[in-house]
Amino acid sequence: TQLLEQSPQFLSIQEGENLTVYCNSSSVFSSLQWYRQEPGEGPVLLVTVVTGGEVKKLKRLTFQFGDARKDSSLHITAAQPGDTGLYLCAGAFYNQGGKLIFGQGTELSVKP
Amino acid sequence: NAGVTQTPKFRILKIGQSMTLQCTQDMNHNYMYWYRQDPGMGLKLIYYSVGAGITDKGEVPNGYNVSRSTTEDFPLRLELAAPSQTSVYFCAVKGAGGAGTGELFFGEGSRLTVL
Numbered sequence: 001t002q003l004l005e006q007s008p009q010f011l012s013i014q015e016g017e018n019l020t021v022y023c024n025s026s027s028v029f030s031s032l033q034w035y036r037q038e039p040g041e042g043p044v045l046l047v048t049v050v051t052g053g054e055v056k057k058l059k060r061l062t063f064q065f066g067d068a069r070k071d072s073s074l075h076i077t078a079a080q081p082g083d084t085g086l087y088l089c090a091g092a093f094y095n096q097g098g099k100l101i102f103g104q105g106t107e108l109s110v111k112p
Numbered sequence: 113n114a115g116v117t118q119t120p121k122f123r124i125l126k127i128g129q130s131m132t133l134q135c136t137q138d139m140n141h142n143y144m145y146w147y148r149q150d151p152g153m154g155l156k157l158i159y160y161s162v163g164a165g166i167t168d169k170g171e172v173p174n175g176y177n178v179s180r181s182t183t184e185d186f187p188l189r190l191e192l193a194a195p196s197q198t199s200v201y202f203c204a205v206k207g208a209g210g211a212g213t214g215e216l217f218f219g220e221g222s223r224l225t226v227l
Contacts, residue, residue, distance in 0.1 A: 006154070031213045042202055042218025043155070050213060088154055090216070098143045098162045098206065100216065101171060105154040 004091050006103030013079055014111055021074045021106045023089035028069045030092045037086040037105075046074075079110045115139060118203050118219035125193040125226045133188040133222050135203030143206035143214065144186040146170075146178065148199040149221075155202065161186055193226045200224070 005024045013019055023032065031050045035043035047056050049065035049072060056063045060083075062075040076083055089103040119134045137144065142163040147155035147170075157170030161180040175197060177189045190197060201222045206214040 033213075033216075035216075040221075042204070042221060043216070045215045048209070048213050048215070086152075090155075092213075097168065098160055099157065099168070099170065100145065100160075100206070101157050102147070102155040105152070107152055 004089060004101060004103035006089055006106055008106060009104060010107045010109075012109045012111065015080055016078050017110075019076050019079055019108070021087055021089075021108075022071065023073070023091075023103050024071045025091060026070070027093050029065075029072075030069075030094045030096075032065060032069075032072045032092075033090045033100075034063055034072070034074055035088045035090060035102075037088060043086075043088055076108075079108075081110045081112050084108055084110050116203055116205050116217050116219040118201075118222050120222060121220060122223050123225070125190075125224065127193060127195065127226060129193050130189065130191050131193070131224075133190070133201055133203070133224075135186045135188070135219060136184050137186075137205045138184070139205055139207070139217065140183060141205050141207060141214075142183065144180070145204040145206070145216070146176075146186070146188045147202045147204065148172065148197075149202060150199050158188065158201075190224075195226050198224060198226045 033048045034046040037043040047063045052067045052069045054065040060077045087106045117136045145160045146158040156172045159178040161167045203219040204216040
């Protein structure tokens with residue numbers, strides 16, 4: 001059974017601070033995605049990482065995929081109130097067909 | 113272009129009742145998913161399908177059933193509803209990009225309360 005452990009579960013910071021969210025598994029990911037969800041809506045894709053060691057940047061967001069493909073991180077630089085939301089990692093695993101499972105989510109609140 | 117359509121958006125059930133959540137896509141993609149989300153939590157995979165006629169269990173399949181007779185439709189049936197099934201249910205379709213890399217497109221969600 002593959003499990004995704006996401007941490008921290010809650011994060012409350014001031015505008016301008018930096019933060020990092022982590023996503024780990026005991027199994028090797030074939031690919032990993034990060035989503036952001038706002039209240040009352042479905043999640044929206046931020047990025048997909050596939051290659052071990054891969055780093056992708058999306059404005060102030062930096063996504064990293066571990067060399068062993070068992071972990072990933074999302075780093076936000078100079079957080080803004082508009083970054084507030086639920087951040088979710090979602091992983092696919094080898095020999096699991098189309099199965100895609102999510103972590104528990106990180107509830108981020110950025111105060112002005 | 114509707115994308116992924118879920119109905120109903122809201123429903124209140126009594127314990128022991130049954131109902132079907134409908135999910136229809138007009139994207140012509142093979143992979144479809146049902147997730148449930150409890151308040152402030154991540155999404156738990158209930159069932160998924162990689163194409164018409166093929167379904168498989170996810171993390172929390174007990175108390176639910178699915179069918180996939182066409183590419184477009186992937187209904188989720190709740191038999192003998194229980195309070196533990198109170199949740200928001202999301203249907204999702206995976207876009208192009210392979211089994212693990214395609215983007216998930218979500219419906220608006222169905223908020224179910226079992227009393």
